[in-house]
Amino acid sequence: MQKKDIYAVVDLETTQTSQEEGHIIQIAIAFVQNKTIINQFSTLINPGIKIPRHITQLTGITNGMVKNAPYFEEVAQTIHAMLQGTVFVAHNVNFDLPFLNTEFTRLGITPLDSVALDTVPLSQILWPTAPGYRLIDIAKFLGILHEHPHQADSDAATTAELLISILNRAQALPMVTLQLLTNLPLVLPRESKQVFADALKLNQDNPQALADYLEVIDGLAIRRFSAPAPLVQDKQAIYPAKANQKKALFGSRLTYREQQAKLMNFVEHHYNQDDLVINVAGSNALVMEAPTGMGKTLGYALPYAYLANQHEKQVVISVPTLNLQQQVVDTINDQLNSILPFETRAVSLKGRTHYLNLQSFRRALKVDEGSAALQFIKAQILVWLTETLTGDFDELNLLNPQAAFMDKLSQTANNPIGSAFYGHEFNERQHVLAHEAQFLVVNHAYLASYAHRLGPQDNQPYLVIDEPQHLPDAVIHQSRRKLDFKRWLNDVNQAEFIFSRPDEANVQDILTRIPGGRKLKNRFIESFHQLAAEIPQLETKLFRRFLLNQKEVLGNGQHDYALELPELAQFWVEQEGRVAKIHQGILDLQACLSDFLDEFSQLKNVFSIEERQALADYRRSLNLISESEKKLTLFQQDLVEFPNTSVFWLTQSLDQEGQQHLQLSGGLLHTIDYFNSRVYPHFMPVTLIGATLFTSNKSSYLYDRLNIDRDSAEVHTFDDVFDYANQSEFILVKDAVDPNDTGYVSYLAQQIDDILSHVQENTLILFNSLETIQQVYQQLQRSNVGYKNNLTILAQGITGTKGRILKRMQNEQRIVVLGANSFWEGIDLPNDKLRLVIITRLPFEQPNSIPQKAEEAFLKAQGKQPFYQSTLPKAVLRLRQGVGRLIRTPEDYGAIVMLDVRMLEKSYGKTLQHMLPKTMPQKTLDSKSVGSELVKFLKKQQSHET
Structure with a gap:
């Protein structure tokens, strides 16, 4: 493709996506030459059939608009002539070009055999961090005006602008990056890859200097990195305690909020007390329940910035999710x-x-x-390296990356010091940056694992735990381990295979060229044989000790069996010799590998890329073997360190050959004393802050789970920010079917059908299980409620991932989502992105799991009531989180429908009702009245908008 080439950027709107059954209703072409749109053509087409309603809704093209438009056969020759000899371009070229050629063939016109480009994969490669690649998404990301999405003329013009951006972006890439892109065995639609070859040729003909912000190391162009300058401190800076001081500080950049200002002062005062006790773990905590919309991140970050500046300390902020990590970092660094x-x-x-x-x-x-x-992902990373300073995979927007492949890409070097990238690796960069930062933002799982590394003991950092109700679950989840004996043995066999595999590069051949290689070979083989013998024996011993006398017949699926801790402890004592042999086998493998790598790193340019990859694969297999051995060690440690707070169980299953296999699972049952021993000693007294912390006025649930001394804690709760009295409504359905009744699922489907027939707004329907979602979704599909009401119904685990479903809710209207688990929290869908929340069932945990039963037994042994000390508080927090999805901004409004009658009939229902936002109106109605009440409520709100 050359400068003189004309690109014909084509977009079609059709009655269906099927080439055999669909008909064109609009075609538009934007002609591009020398990166300029030189001409445009557009016409509506009479398809000769009625346009489906959903197509009209999508495109805005009605039957009346095409009534007097030409039929395709009337313009086909003209269109064919315009496209002849051009480079055909489309956003998804494998739709537009075949569809158009099918129409040409139907009329006896020779199909186009043009060079063709697809702007979708080119956009994915050239902007690997873009939030989405639909035309509307990538146009918004690049700042391209797109006035009428899904209308061919606007789509073609927008795609033409995108094409120009693609050509410019490709030609601006460093030559080494373009060379690597062209060398990759990329498979792209049609001739799309030619864009990189053309850009490389242009660069070679007119070499461009490497941008100052880039450097080339071992053939890779990456962003330069230098250690940041020390922070500019000012110990004379005085905290703005008074309202007028804060307003002066905020200026026009921030809005003064009275509640937020109070929160700031509570933090500053608490940690500047002369008598603050700092050496008793869990004491003198600051606990604050700050509602959504209050601006809590700035609320605690501002006073902590002054405290850190004054006392030369760092502040560690722990949040539940990776997304929240980035939000907090952006709030601090920008605002x-x-x-x-x-x-x-x-x-x-x-x-x-x-x-x-x-x-x-x-x-x-x-x-x-x-x-x-995988080659496509490599192409995306090559471009990303010219942009990223962090190397954090979370920046990338990858399409279904394989976990095993991404693990390989994060694997440390065989010889880090000898690597050309030593001192440039991204993981090292983060710790350099952290050294010169006031705030270190982590997630709860990271805090649970690395609390002891986050601050010097002689100058303890401050600690803020944001949404702390999730921290115990993160700790428990982190502690829960599964040791799958079959997988462990397979890893041993896989490592042995890579060691000596025929017809491919293998480790055994590498050893023949290494001093002492024969001895290392024998040591490796001996260790493999030892592990292959002992691991199955340990599995057999577990079975004989705990499951041999079980009376249950194991059929399909799997069965869990609880283990008594004293018996398990005795088992490890009895198997001490066998476990020691396994440990020794692992140690021998690691020692052999270390000796091997020492010798390997001394030899330069001796081994092929294939051999080096074989060694990397071998190391990874050995790491997997070691990880299983670590689990074995941790199981034994938990029995010693947490004998009263751990739970263990065996899972027995049959494979397709009828062979039985065991999996040992276990970990912490709860977090009593965990934080006092593992987290709090490394920090100043903790600040706990979140929107939903308390389960009742008297409940000790939060303090117990987080090891907080209630008597010494300073506690503050703040009033709701939003006007729930006028912006919301909570409807309890008094004649709903009990969730334990056989007709429950049918009732849900019927009631949801009725509600959606009245309300066609973005709706989130919350469930407790994916199984119920599937059952209700199937019934809704059979009743055709979506089509009848022009709604799109999406279901978690059926129609897409959580991320994809949420993206549609954020960008489309008339979307109904059936979600469970993670949909109850952490979702921000303001204003018309969400107007209705339907709660199908109170969010009680499933009671039949072994950990749940063990927790109940533990609480009973302490003289506590499991339902009121654990089950109900968890449900209250979950319900409050679900309700919190609705109102997200001061202008927002919406309604919640509760379809679980137990909230009205059970004694604990009053507790649940009491923990809703205080001013949120609650109405009790029968099932038939819900739809009309929602219509009335929404009409009232809409009248206020106008």
């Missing part, structure tokens, strides 16, 4: 830093597997795994 009289910085810290390892990626570029998807 807070812009108003302070001194400098402040926030850095996000994550585990090693979140970051790209440059040496591992460089090695992967030279390997063809036979997967087009």
Whole structure:
């Protein structure tokens, strides 16, 4: 493709996506030459059939608009002539070009055989961090005006602008990056890959200097990195305690909020008390329940910035999710830093597997795994490296990346010090940045694992736990381990296979060229044989000790069996010799590998890329073997360190050959004393802050789970920010079917059908199980409620992932989502993105799991009532989180429908009702009245808008 070439950017609107049954209703072409739109053509087409209603809704094209338009056969020759000899371009070229050619063939016109480009995969490669690649999404990301999405003329013009951006972006890439892109065995639609070859040729003919912000290391162009300058501190800066001082500080950048100001002062005062006791774990905590919309992140970050500046301490902020990590970092670095009289910085810290390892990626570029998807990811990463300073995989928008492949790309080098990228690896960069930052932002799982590494003991950091109700669950989840004996043995066999596999590069051949290689070979083989013998024996001993006398017949699926801790402890004592042999086998493998790598790193340019990859694969298999052995050790440690707070069970299953296999699971049952021993001693007294912390006025649930001394804690709760009295409504259905009745699912489907027939707004329907979602979704599909009411019904686990479903809710109207689990919390859908929440069932945990039964037994042994000390508080928090999805901004409004009659009939229902927002109106109605009440409520709200 050359400068003189004309690109014909085509967009079709059709009655159906099927080429055989669909008909064109509009065609538009934007002609591009020398990166300029030189001409445009557009016409409506009479399809000769009625346009489906959903197509009219999508495109805005009605039957009346095409009534007097030409039929395709009337303009086909003209269109064919215009496109002849051009480069055909479309956003999804494998739809538009075949569809058009089908129409040409139907009329006896020779199909186009043009060079063709697809702007979708090119956009994915060239902007790998874009939030989405639909035309409307990528146009918004690039700042391209797109006035009428899904109308061919607007789509064609927008795609033409996108094409120009693609050509410019490709030609601006460094030559080394373009060379690597052209060398990759990329599989792209039609001739799309030619864009990179053309850009490389242009660069070679007119070489451009490498941008100052880039450097080339071992053939990779990456962003330069230098350690940040020390923070500019100002110990004379005085905290703005009074309202007028805060207003002066905020200026026009921030809005003064009275409640937020109070929160700030509580933080500053609490940690500047002269008598604050700091050496008793769990004491003198600051606990604040701050409602959504209050601005709690700035509320605690501002006073902590002054405290950190004054006392030369760091502040560790722990949040539940990775997304929230980035939000907090952005709030501090952008909003807070812009108003302070001194400098402040926030850095996000994550585990090693979140970051790209440059040496591992460089090695992967030279390997063809036979997967087009993996090569595509490599192309995206090559471009990303010219942008990213963090190397954090979470920045990327990858399409279904394979976990095993991404693990390889984060794997540390065989010889880090000898690597060309030593000192440039992204994981190292983060810790350099952290050293010069005031705020370190982590997630709860990271805090649970690395609390002891986050601050010097002689100058303890401050600790803020944001949404702390999730921290115990993160700790418990982190502690829960599964040791699958079959997988463990398979890892041993896989490592042995890579060691000596025929017809491929293997480790055994490498050893023949290494000093002492024969001895190392024998040591490796001996360790494999020892592990292959002992691991199945340990599994057999577990079965004989705990399951041999079980009376249940194991059929399909799997069965769980609880283990008594004293018996399990005795079992480990009896198997001490066998476990020691396994430990020794692992140690021998690691020692052999260390000796091997020492010798390997001394030899330069001796081994091929394939052999180096074989060694990397071998190391990974050995790491997997070691990880299983670590679980074994941790199981034994938990029995010693947490004998009263751990739970263990065996899972027995049959494979397809009828062979039985065991999985040992276990970990913490709860977090009593965990934080006092593992987290709080490394920090100043903790601040706990969140929107939903308390389950009742008297409940000790929060304090117990988080090991907080209630007597010494300073506690504050803030009034709701939003006008729930006028913006919301909570409807309890008094004649709903009990969730335990056989007709429950049918009732749900019928009631949801009726509600959706009255209300066609974005709706979130919350469930407790994916199984119930599937059953209700199937009934809704059979009743055709979506089609009848022009609604799109999406279901978690059926129509897409959570991320994709949420993206549609954020960008489309008349969307109904059936969700469970993670849909109850952490979802921000303001204003018309969500107008109705339907709660199908109170969010009680499933009672039949072994951990749940063990927790009940533990609480009973302490003389407590499991329902009121655990089950109900968890449900209250979950319900409050679900209700919190509705109102997200001061202008927002919406309604909640509760379809679980137990909230009205059971004694605990009053507790649940009492913990809703205080001013939220509650109405009790029968099932038939819900739809009309919602219509009345929404009409009233809409009248206020106008």
